[in-house]
Amino acid sequence: MRKLSSLLCTLALIAGGPAAAAGINIEGLARTCNNCHGINGVSVGQSMPSIGGLSEAYLKQILMQWKSGERFSASMGRLVKGYSDEELAAIAGYYARLPWVPVAQNTDARRVAHGKDAVERCVTCHGDTGSEPDDDVTPKLNGQWAQYMELELMKYRDDAVKMTHKKMRTNARKLDEEGLKSAPEFFASQK
C-alpha cells in the first residue's frame, strides 16, 4: 500500500489541494469550462483562448478583475459573477497545473515574418516566442489562437471598453493595421 499512498498524495496535490478542502468539486466545476475552452483547457475554437497551463496568478487575476467589473469582457464577467472567490481561485489553480499545449494552426508565412518585427514591444514582457513571460501575471502567447489574440488587441485599442493594463493599451495602439494581424500570427506560429 505504500506505493498507493504516495500515488494518492500526488493525486491530492494535483487534483484536490485547497479546492477539496473547501468542499469544491473542482473537476466538476472545470468540466463546465471545457464547453468553450476545450478539454484540459486546449481550445479548438479560434476565437476562444486555450487556458490550460497559463499561470495561476494570471488566471486568478483576470477572473477576479472580471468579477469586480474593473476589466471589460463580452461574456466572462457574467459567468464568473456566479462563483465564489474560492471557486475562482480553484479554477485558476486547476488550469495552471495542466500542461500548456501550443495549438497548431494555419498561419500566413509572410504575416509571420512581418510579425517578427511587429512584436518588438511585446517580447520584452512575453518573451521572444511568447513562451517565457517576464512575470507571473503575464500570459504565455506561443501557440495561442491568433484570432483570439487579435480580438484581445482590439479590446486594448478601443476606448469604449474598460481594460486594466496601461502598458498593453499603449503598445496595442502602437501597432498598425498590419501589425494587428501579424503580431498575433507570429505568436500563434511559435511552439
Place this chain on the structure above:
Amino acid sequence: MNPVNRRAFLKAIAAASSASVLTIPARAHAGVKARVVVIGGGFGGATAAKYIKLMDSAIDVTLIEANQTYTACPLSNEVISGHREIESLQTGYDKIARRGVNVVHDFVTAVDPLKKTVATQGGRKLSYDALIMAPGISFDYTAVAGYSEDAVTDMPHAYKAGEQTRILKWQLQAMADGGVFIISVPPKPFRCPPGPYERAAQVAHYCLHNGKARSKVLILDANDSFSKKGLFEQGWKALYPGMIEWVPGAGDGKVERVDVASRTCFTGLNEHQGDVVNLIPPHHAGQIAVRSGLANAQGWCEVTPMTMESTRHKDIYPIGDACIAGELPVYDMPKSAHMAMTQAKVAAGAIVAKLNGLPVPQPYYVNTCYSTLAPDWGISVVHIYRVENNQFVYVKTAGGISPLDAPPLQRKLEAEYCVGWFNNVMADAFA
C-alpha cells in the same frame, strides 16, 4: 488490489476531489462491470457517454442513436441565410467510439424502468445499471389545426436541423422580392428560446443582400415576450429597419389553424398569407421519454437537482431538451446545447460516483447562448444555476444578457465567440 483496497483507493481519490483527467485506471476496476445505456446522440447524450467513459473507463457505455450523422441545430439559421454550409454543422460518432463508447445505430422502441432494460427496433435488448435519456424533442403535429406530419415539406419547421433546414433555405431562395416570410412560434417552453428571433434576423439579412429588400419577416408568436427581446429588437431596427414585425400572443399572434395549400396562418381574429411559412409546431420530450413514463402532464421530464435523475424512475437520467429543470416556473433552464452538455456532465459525474459507491458530487450548471443577427453582430445570454437544499437556484447576481448600450466591439466579439463556442462544443461533445 483486493476489493477493499480498491474501494479505499476510490474513496481516497474522491476525497482528493478527483478525477476526470485523472481517469480511474481500468485495472483498478477488475471487478466492476456496470452498464450505462445512453438514448440519443445529440449534444447531451454524446457528452454524457463520452464523459462517463473519461471518468471511469471500466464502465460499459452504449450510445443508441438512429442516425449515422448528427446535424447540429446551433448556427443552422446561418445555413438558411446562406452564410454557412450544412456540412459544417455535421459530425459522425467515430471519435467517441474510439474513446470506447459502443455506438449503436438503432432506434429505441421501449424502456422497462422496472426490469431496467432497453429494447430496439433492430431486435436488441440491453440491460442497464443507469440510463441516460436524451432523446431531444418530438413535435405535436396535431396541436395546430390543418397541420400534420405530411405538411412539413410545404410548411417546414427547420427545428431539427438537416433536410428541413435545406428545405427552408430553398423556399427562401425561391421567394420573390416583396414576399412575406412567416415564422410561427409555439407556446413556451420550446427548444432554443432565441432561435426563432435569430432566424428572423438571418432571413432579413439574406433578403437585404440578395435583392429582396422589400420582403418582410412576420413573426406570429404564441407568447408575449421572448429571450433577449430588447437586444433583438434593437438589432432588428439597426440592421433591418422595417423588415421584421413581431406579433405577440396578446396581439393575436398565436397561430391556431393553417391552410397548407394556400400557406395561410389563422390566428384568433386574423389570417396571414405567407410566401414562405416556417411553422414551428409545439413540442415535448422525445416520444420514448414520454412512453417510458418519465414525462409530466406538459410532456417534459422532471429531475432531481443534485444528479439529474428522474423524479419518476430510479436510475434514469433525463437530460437536454427533454427535461424541465431550473428554478421553476420563472427561471427554467433553457433548452440549449450548452445547457444539455452541463446537465450531461452532472449526470455523468453522479452516475460514475454512484457506480463506484462514492458520495454524490457537487453539481454545477451553466448555460451560454449566442445569437448572431449579422456577421458582426452577436448577442448572448448566460444562466448560472446552483443547487441549495436540493433545489435549483437561479443565480440572479450573475448571468443575464449582453448590455443593450454596448459598443460595436462587444457585438463583434460575441459574433466571433459564437463560432469559437460552436467549434469547442462540437469537440467537447463528439470528439
